[in-house]
Amino acid sequence: MISVKNIYKDFGKLRVLDGVSCDIKDGERVVIIGPSGSGKSTMLRCMNLLEEPTYGEVWIENDLLTAPDPYLHFDVIRKSKTYSSLMKSAKAAAPGKSEEELDTEIIAKIKKEDLLKRFEGGEYSKALSEINKESRIDINLARRNMGMVFQHFNLFNNMTVLQNLTLAPLELKLKTKEEAEKTAMELLARIGLEDKANEYPSRLSGGQKQRVAIVRALAMNPKVMLFDEPTSALDPEMVGEVLELMKDLANEGMTMVVVTHEMGFAREVADRVIFMCEGKIAEEGTPDEIFSNPQNPRTKQFLDSIL
Amino acid sequence: MDFLSKIIELFSTEKYMDSIWEGLKLTLTISILAALLGLVLGVIVALVGMAKDSWAMKLPKLLCKIYITIIRGTPMALQLFIMAYVIFAIRGFPLVITATIAFGVNSGAYVAENIRAGILSVDIGQTEAGRALGLTGATTMAKIVIPQAIKNVIPAIGNELIALIKETSIVSMIGMYDLTMAAKIIGSGNNMASYIVPMAVVALFYLAIVYLLTFGIKLIEKRLRAGDKR
Ligand SMILES: Nc1ncnc2c1ncn2[C@@H]1O[C@H](COP(=O)(O)OP(=O)(O)OP(=O)(O)O)[C@@H](O)[C@H]1O
Numbered sequence: 001m002i003s004v005k006n007i008y009k010d011f012g013k014l015r016v017l018d019g020v021s022c023d024i025k026d027g028e029r030v031v032i033i034g035p036s037g038s039g040k041s042t043m044l045r046c047m048n049l050l051e052e053p054t055y056g057e058v059w060i061e062n063d064l065l066t067a068p069d070p071y072l073h074f075d076v077i078r079k080s081k082t083y084s085s086l087m088k089s090a091k092a093a094a095p096g097k098s099e100e101e102l103d104t105e106i107i108a109k110i111k112k113e114d115l116l117k118r119f120e121g122g123e124y125s126k127a128l129s130e131i132n133k134e135s136r137i138d139i140n141l142a143r144r145n146m147g148m149v150f151q152h153f154n155l156f157n158n159m160t161v162l163q164n165l166t167l168a169p170l171e172l173k174l175k176t177k178e179e180a181e182k183t184a185m186e187l188l189a190r191i192g193l194e195d196k197a198n199e200y201p202s203r204l205s206g207g208q209k210q211r212v213a214i215v216r217a218l219a220m221n222p223k224v225m226l227f228d229e230p231t232s233a234l235d236p237e238m239v240g241e242v243l244e245l246m247k248d249l250a251n252e253g254m255t256m257v258v259v260t261h262e263m264g265f266a267r268e269v270a271d272r273v274i275f276m277c278e279g280k281i282a283e284e285g286t287p288d289e290i291f292s293n294p295q296n297p298r299t300k301q302f303l304d305s306i307l
Numbered sequence: 308m309d310f311l312s313k314i315i316e317l318f319s320t321e322k323y324m325d326s327i328w329e330g331l332k333l334t335l336t337i338s339i340l341a342a343l344l345g346l347v348l349g350v351i352v353a354l355v356g357m358a359k360d361s362w363a364m365k366l367p368k369l370l371c372k373i374y375i376t377i378i379r380g381t382p383m384a385l386q387l388f389i390m391a392y393v394i395f396a397i398r399g400f401p402l403v404i405t406a407t408i409a410f411g412v413n414s415g416a417y418v419a420e421n422i423r424a425g426i427l428s429v430d431i432g433q434t435e436a437g438r439a440l441g442l443t444g445a446t447t448m449a450k451i452v453i454p455q456a457i458k459n460v461i462p463a464i465g466n467e468l469i470a471l472i473k474e475t476s477i478v479s480m481i482g483m484y485d486l487t488m489a490a491k492i493i494g495s496g497n498n499m500a501s502y503i504v505p506m507a508v509v510a511l512f513y514l515a516i517v518y519l520l521t522f523g524i525k526l527i528e529k530r531l532r533a534g535d536k537r
């Protein structure tokens with residue numbers, strides 16, 4: 001479903017993601033945990049390109065969301081001037097070595113030392129734009145399939161609850177007004193908030209806001225839902241209702257990526273738990289593996305600190 | 308009772324009233340035209356200034372920044388003099404146009420800043436939520452950000468308009484016959500030989516204009532707020 005390939009993210013000089021790769025499978029429930037500042041939100045936001053990775057690629061099924069990263073395509077590297085000049089001098093220096101051996105060495109060197117330049121010649125550019133043409137998808141199209149839920153709900157303050165749910169389907173001409181409102185009312189019925197359809201978000205409690213935010217995303221019929229600490233801004237007594245809704249979604253087979261500090265939820269719902277630390281995936285595994293038998297001392301330390 | 312008789316004298320002397328109407332006409336003409344120019348300029352400059360950083364936008368963005376810095380960093384009177392005596396120092400060039408451009412260009416910088424501040428006052432999360440649903444940047448702006456920004460922008464732009472109208476009084480410094488100049492001439496020795504009455508009357512005219520404008524802005528604000536009962 002989502003494939004994150006070796007992404008790096010720099011904010012100025014600060015490297016926040018440091019070579020992260022992961023595959024989210026269809027129907028999988030992945031929970032991301034980790035200390036504050038470890039890059040969990042950034043990683044999640046890279047998945048729908050709210051943050052653009054500095055290097056690396058993000059794929060949704062067969063669609064490329066980011067610009068192609070030449071370092072991930074060996075055949076592209078081979079077309080660069082840097083590669084051919086390195087190959088030429090390497091051949092002269094070590095005439096005995098086989099071409100394959102040299103190829104592996106040079107590609108490793110180019111990747112390690114970031115040797116590719118902006119302009120690497122016609123064949124190289126052509127290869128990159130070929131990938132772009134074949135796989136790149138308009139980000140706005142891709143996002144229709146990916147719902148996102150934010151820590152601070154981000155309901156549209158200038159619209160009623162109903163308008164919040166119908167805005168995107170209507171603006172993107174996916175539904176008629178009647179259809180969109182019917183779907184919206186069904187979704188509101190599902191969370192027991194039909195009577196709030198014409199209220200403005202400021203009149204809702206935190207838990208109600210977050211549940212509306214979740215069904216607003218569902219109104220687009222997404223294939224995957226991304227959650228960034230959906231319960232962190234809530235009063236404790238409202239956490240439960242939001243987690244219940246998320247569990248329901250999980251039971252229906254929704255593909256979900258959830259950044260959270262709710263370890264109970266992770267244990268109960270996750271197929272896989274990813275522990276992030278300093279911009280890297282430090283450890284991943286089933287909830288049982290991570291919570292009961294962490295291998296990485298950082299994981300253990302983190303779990304001890306929060307439990 | 309001298310004061311009262313002077314007031315009666317001013318309002319009953321056709322020559323004086325003509326002066327006031329002429330001055331009022333010029334003040335309003337410059338104010339309205341400059342406000343329109345300032346609004347258009349302000350919107351453009353705000354949009355350019357807030358556009359995403361990119362290679363093609365580098366120069367326009369820099370120019371907008373310089374424009375705002377210079378306009379906000381120098382006195383209005385000096386800007387007016389530069390327009391009148393340097394840029395449009397062409398014999399026969401209509402002063403009304405010179406003044407309109409000077410005030411419009413000045414106002415544009417402030418309007419741009421007001422718009423920018425208004426848009427930035429809307430939580431970035433609103434934009435992110437819109438974009439995450441697959442809406443384009445333009446749709447998100449139009450349907451989500453601007454409707455929320457406008458509540459902050461309208462009063463600020465209203466204040467800017469009020470400041471602009473009052474500031475036009477310095478056109479008398481380049482020899483134009485506006486409301487303030489009318490008061491000065493009516494009060495001079497050849498005419499009433501007393502400044503207090505014409506100045507007070509003209510002050511009332513300014514007050515009336517500003518009051519009407521304030522009232523209009525309040526009305527718009529109320530409408531906007533009624534639009535989403537919060
Ligand atoms: N837009 C930004 N500009 C600069 N630095 C940023 C930006 N966004 C995040 N960072 C920095 O990147 C680092 C990782 O941030 P991120 O929000 O991904 O962490 P997190 O794991 O989600 O933490 P938390 O649990 O506190 O939400 C932090 O040091 C943060 O200050």
Ligand SMILES: [Mg+2]
Nearest residue numbers: 040041042229
């Ligand atoms: Mg975070």
